[in-house]
Amino acid sequence: xxxxxxxxxxxxxxxxxxxxxxxxxxxxxxxxxxxxxxxxxxxxxxxxxxxxxxxxxxxxxxxxxxxxxxxxxxxxxxxxxxxxxxxxxxxxxxxxxxxxxxxxxxxxxxxxxxxxxxxxxxxxxxxxxxxxxxxxxxxxxxxxxxxxxxxxxxxxxxxxxxxxxxxxxxxxxxxxxxxxxxxxxxxxxxxxxxxxxxxxxxxxxxxxxxxxxxxxxxxxxxxxxxxxxxxxxxxxxxxxxxxxxxxxxxxxxxxxxxxxxxxxxxxxxxxxxxxxxxxxxxxxxxxxxxxxxxxxxxxxxxxxxxxxxxxxxxxxxxxxxxxxxxxxxxxxxxxxxxxxxxxxxxxxxxxxxxxxxxxxxxxxxxxxxxxxxxxxxxxxxxxxxxxxxxxxxxxx
Ligand code: ATP
Ligand code: MG
Numbered sequence: 001x002x003x004x005x006x007x008x009x010x011x012x013x014x015x016x017x018x019x020x021x022x023x024x025x026x027x028x029x030x031x032x033x034x035x036x037x038x039x040x041x042x043x044x045x046x047x048x049x050x051x052x053x054x055x056x057x058x059x060x061x062x063x064x065x066x067x068x069x070x071x072x073x074x075x076x077x078x079x080x081x082x083x084x085x086x087x088x089x090x091x092x093x094x095x096x097x098x099x100x101x102x103x104x105x106x107x108x109x110x111x112x113x114x115x116x117x118x119x120x121x122x123x124x125x126x127x128x129x130x131x132x133x134x135x136x137x138x139x140x141x142x143x144x145x146x147x148x149x150x151x152x153x154x155x156x157x158x159x160x161x162x163x164x165x166x167x168x169x170x171x172x173x174x175x176x177x178x179x180x181x182x183x184x185x186x187x188x189x190x191x192x193x194x195x196x197x198x199x200x201x202x203x204x205x206x207x208x209x210x211x212x213x214x215x216x217x218x219x220x221x222x223x224x225x226x227x228x229x230x231x232x233x234x235x236x237x238x239x240x241x242x243x244x245x246x247x248x249x250x251x252x253x254x255x256x257x258x259x260x261x262x263x264x265x266x267x268x269x270x271x272x273x274x275x276x277x278x279x280x281x282x283x284x285x286x287x288x289x290x291x292x293x294x295x296x297x298x299x300x301x302x303x304x305x306x307x308x309x310x311x312x313x314x315x316x317x318x319x320x321x322x323x324x325x326x327x328x329x330x331x332x333x334x335x336x337x338x339x340x341x342x343x344x345x346x347x348x349x350x351x352x353x354x355x356x357x358x359x360x361x362x363x364x365x366x367x368x369x370x371x372x373x374x375x376x377x378x379x380x381x382x383x384x385x386x387x388x389x390x391x392x393x394x395x396x
C-alpha cells in the first residue's frame with residue numbers, strides 16, 4: 001500500500017464531512033500520485049454533500065466553481081477543494097458539458113473523469129474505490145480512457161492533449177484504443193480555446209520529456225497552429241537540457257519549428273496560442289538572434305545586447321548551448337561581468353549633454369548611436385569629457 005499519507009488537515013475535512021453524514025473521498029490526481037508514491041500538488045475531495053451543505057459544515061469556505069459544485073474549504077491555513085459528486089450531461093460543443101448534474105453516487109462521479117488513473121477514490125480509512133481498474137493501469141504505467149475513448153474525446157477534446165501531457169510527465173504509455181481514438185478525433189481540437197491548448201503544451205514543454213510534443217503534432221492535435229506537422233523528433237529531446245522556465249523552452253520549441261518549416265513566424269504562432277506579451281517578445285528576439293550566426297566576440301555580444309536586451313540575449317544563449325554547441329552563456333556572462341557599456345542608458349553622455357553642445361532633433365539620436373558604437377568598440381573610452389570632445393569634433 002502507498003506510503004504517502006494525506007496530511008492531518010485533509011483527513012480532518014474528510015472526517016468532518018463523514019461525521020455530518022456525507023460520504024467523502026480523496027479523488028483524482030492526489031490518489032494517482034499517492035499510488036505512485038509521489039507527493040501530490042494538492043488534495044482534492046469529492047463528496048455527496050451539495051455545495052450548500054459543504055459551506056454549512058465548514059463556515060470558513062467559499063464557493064469557487066459553483067457551476068461545477070466546487071467549494072474551497074480553508075482549514076488551518078490550508079485550502080482544500082471539495083466538489084460535489086456530479087455527472088456531466090451531453091457535450092454539444094466538444095468542450096463543456098451542456099449541464100452538470102449533482103448525483104449522490106461516487107461511481108457516477110468517477111465515470112465522468114478522463115482516465116482510469118484519475119478515476120480512483122480513496123477513503124479516510126485508506127480504502128480504494130476503483131471501478132475502472134485505475135490502480136492496475138498505474139501499475140502497468142498505461143493511460144486509458146474511462147469508457148469508450150472516442151466518446152470521451154468527442155465530449156471534451158482537451159482530454160487528448162491531457163493524455164499526451166500526462167504521458168510525458170509520468171512516462172506512461174498510452175493504451176492502443178485510446179491512442180487510435182486520438183488520431184481519429186484530432187480535428188476536434190480546432191474547437192478548443194487557445195488558452196487551454198497553450199496550458200497543456202506549456203505543461204508538456206516543462207516536463208523532462210518535451211519531445212512528447214512531436215506526438216501532439218504527429219497526431220494532428222496542433223494542425224490549427226502549424227503550417228505543417230513536424231518531421232523530426234530527435235532535436236526536441238535537447239529542450240530537456242534547458243532550465244524548466246517558460247521563455248527558454250518556448251524559444252527553443254519555436255526555433256525548432258521554424259527550422260522544420262512548421263511555422264513562418266514565432267510571434268504569430270505564440271500570439272495565436274495567447275502567450276503573454278513578455279514571453280512573445282523574448283522568444284521573438286531570441287529566435288531572431290538564433291537565426292544568425294551566434295556572436296563570437298565580446299563586441300558582437302554587446303551589439304546583440306544593444307539590439308535585443310539582456311533577457312532575450314540570455315535566453316538565446318541558453319537555447320544555443322543546447323541546440324547548437326556549448327559556451328554561449330558563459331561568453332555572454334563574461335561580457336555582462338565586464339561591466340562594459342552596451343546600451344544608451346550606460347553611455348557616459350546623455351541626449352541633454354548633446355543638446356547643450358548644439359545638437360538638435362534627429363542629430364541627437366544619431367550622435368548617441370554613433371557614440372555607443374564607438375564605446376562598444378573602445379569600452380575604456382566611455383568617459384564623459386572624452387565623448388563630448390568626440391561629439392564636438394564630429395559635429396557636421
Ligand atoms: P495535476 O497533478 O496535473 O493537477 P490532476 O489529475 O490533479 O493532475 P487536474 O487538472 O487538477 O488534474 O484535474 C483533477 C481531476 O479532475 C483529474 O484527476 C480528473 O479526474 C478530473 N478532470 C480534470 N480535467 C478533466 C477533463 N477535461 N475531463 C474529465 N475529467 C477531468
Ligand atoms: Mg490537480
